[in-house]
Amino acid sequence: MKKIKSKSGVTAIFAAIAVVGLLIVAAAGVRQIRASTTTTAAAAPRLTLDPGQFTGETRQAYTVAEKHPELLAQLDCYCGCEQHEGHKNLLDCFRTMHGAGCDICVGEAVTAGQMYDSGTPVDQIRTALQTRYGHGG
Ligand SMILES: [Zn+2]
Numbered sequence: 001m002k003k004i005k006s007k008s009g010v011t012a013i014f015a016a017i018a019v020v021g022l023l024i025v026a027a028a029g030v031r032q033i034r035a036s037t038t039t040t041a042a043a044a045p046r047l048t049l050d051p052g053q054f055t056g057e058t059r060q061a062y063t064v065a066e067k068h069p070e071l072l073a074q075l076d077c078y079c080g081c082e083q084h085e086g087h088k089n090l091l092d093c094f095r096t097m098h099g100a101g102c103d104i105c106v107g108e109a110v111t112a113g114q115m116y117d118s119g120t121p122v123d124q125i126r127t128a129l130q131t132r133y134g135h136g137g
Contacts, residue, residue, distance in 0.1 A: 064113030065094035079104035
């Protein structure tokens, strides 16, 4: 009798440990999810620089980049940065100060933004930029 009783006592302790263990795992999981959510929100990437720090056309260009990153990502930059800076598209020019010092980048972004806002399809915008800024491209 005594033996059986003590055995079930041990089982109960193990069960309790298992429950506590599960709770700890669950709590850690929740904390992890919460942490990753917070990280994502905090790091919500600003793709391009804040237009507020610029003026005039440069500001307009950075505003276009901020409003329509998906547009600029589909357009080429003809200022030569694709060779020299490893830029992949016009959006890259506005991730840094590069765009602020380049009339071509600024001109392209402002032109693209105006055409886009008036409903011009992206492939027509691309062609227009190529004609205006491309080197016989
Ligand atoms: Zn550029």
